[in-house]
Amino acid sequence: MEDSGIADAAGLLAQARQVFHGDSGALAVLDELDERVSGPLRIAVAGMVKAGKSTLLNAIIGEEIAPTDAGECTRIVTWYRHGATPRVTLFPVNGEPRPLPVTREDGRLVFPLGGIRAEDVERLVVDWPAASLKDLTLIDTPGIASLSQDVSGRSTAFLLPENAPSAADAVIYLMRHMHASDVRFLESFRDNVAGQSGTVNALAVLSRADEIGAGRIDSLISAAVIADRYSRDENLKPLALGVVPVAGLLAQSSRTMRQTDYEALVALAGLGKSAWERIMLSADRFVRATEPAGIAAETRVSLVERFGLFGIRLGVALVRGGLDDPTALAHELARRSGLGQLLQSIASLFQTRAEALKARAAVVGLEALLRSTAPEDAASLVTALERLQAGAHEFRELRLLAALRTSGVGLAPDAAAEAERLVGGSGTSAALRLGLPDDSGEDSVSDAARACLDRWRAIAENPLTEPAALGACRVVIRSCEGMLAAIPAGR
Known part of the structure; x- marks a missing residue:
């Protein structure tokens, strides 16, 4: 349901340009707000260290372009947006933006910083021709509650800025279990974002869901039960629109499955029951196994790194069940990883409401600008802003949704x-x-x-x-x- 008040946000920004016509700093803020209204929805991926943020981001995009190791780049806020050609741009804290070479190693994108320290980088922007990025921009953030206060502070400053709206329209928050630190962050995000914009726009993800059942083939069933319980928890319900269980590693690897992965899973499916149970006792047993013949040691290592024991067990079970086409197998693994439910949740909770969320962010940004510097002739702009906030039904829905989940x-x-x-x-x-x-x-x-x-x-x-x-x-x-x-x- 569209509301004419949402479209009025762009007109409000145009009116603000006339009011702030002589203020270069205010005009720069309005440029950013204009870009926000006209551009794709911005969704940040946040969570504690080792929650699997970059892995899940790769799964959503459908390509391995976000670094998943513990290198310098995982300490930097990185934007992934749609572009006709691959391009990586480094924005330093001081100085002009500079392009970085687009380099891949073992199929993964790497970001050589050219000697620049992570703490001297404001953000990286990756333009990539992925269809999944046409309607949304994904923002990978460093781990919250990191042992390094500098790394943790970088995420906090980006997601919870003082006296300004968050740069993200919504957040996907990853947690391995529900800890007090997770609730504290989501409370802060609600107070900073929902408190200003009148909405709850966080979606929680029970990441690494396959580990909940120790890698058993029914791990996602156990994870779904826990996610449902979390979604009804009185501490979490006011802070997130839902909790989705996802096996992030499997989600990423199923979307980027290689022919060698498929061939190895087919070969493993031919093992007898006793041999299969013997090699699947642990990751170490699997890597050192010599049966079935024909699977190289490096392939076994790659399977464990890319799929985990849960993904290997599930892939073999599906092959034994009759899935003999690599594309069909990849699609079924992705579905069973929980990725499909996550993508559906992102679409239904955020993307279908993208225009309202972007317009609301622009309104909050304009409010912050007026608080910090209000020209004498701003009375008509303030009146128009108040009229838009009171009149746009989408905004009233967002405020009511927040009220229903909180007070x-x-x-x-x-x-x-x-x-x-x-x-x-x-x-x-x-x-x-x-x-x-x-x-x-x-x-x-x-x-x-x-x-x-x-x-x-x-x-x-x-x-x-x-x-x-x-x-x-x-x-x-x-x-x-x-x-x-x-x-x-x-x-």
Whole structure:
């Protein structure tokens, strides 16, 4: 559902240019906000050290371009955006940007910094012709709570800047288990971002999910149970829109599977039960094994590094189950890694609401600019800004979603859960809002939306409804009306 108020954000920035026409610093801020509104959605990938951020980012992109070792580049904020040709640009803390050579080693992109220390680099920007980057820009951040305060501080400064909106429109936060440090960061992100923009825009990922079950073939089932429990946790629920379990290593390797990987998995599938169980007791046993013949030692090492024991077990089980095509096998491994669910969550929770999130970031940025330096003739701009914030329904939905997950609005639990869904808490398509199957026809959507509209009008008119809940009812009613208005006339 589009709202004309969202498009007004660009007009508001144009009006601000007239107000700040003589202030070069303010105009530079407006340039950045204009670029943000017109560009792709920005999603940061954050988490503690060794949470698997770069690995998951590679899986989302579908190529191994983010360094996953412990080198200098993993200590630098790195932007991955779409470009017609591969290009890497280094932005130093002081000085002009400079290009870096595009170099690959063993199929992976490497960033030679040319003697520049990581602490002297503000960011790296990688332009890459990947289809997955056309609609979103991914930002890899150094590990939070690193033993190095400089490394940890770099991520904190980027994601939680003082007196300014975050440079990311949303964040994918990786955690191996839910620790107090994870909750503290998400609380800070909510206070910095949601506190200013009125929304909860973080998605938690239970990364390295295959390790939860010690690499057993049913590890993802165990991880899904834990992720569901975390998503309902009273400490985490107000901070994240959901928790998705993903076996990041398998997700990355399935998207970049090589012919040698497939051939080795086929050969392993031919082993007898006793031999197979013997070599799979540990990674060391697998690497040192001599059976089946024909798999080189370096191939065994590569399989463990790229797939882990969980991925090897799952790949062999799928081959034995009849998947004899490398492309089909790669797709099934990716699906079972949890990557598909993650991509679907990113699309439904963030990408379908991209214009609203970008416009909201521009509004927050403009508010910060007016707080820091407000010209005498800024009164009309302030009025227009307040009008946009109050009038744009998408913004009201975002604020209500945050309120439902944090302070509450005085609705009964069942009604609050339905309100959260109807304003897009599980995704912004009409089917997701209404709890219908994705392939539901317009008649089904119309009937469900009309039933919801009637029900929420009745709640609003009920004299027993708390005054604090009436505002929420009005937002939900407007969302239902919007779904009905989007259905062609005559339905």
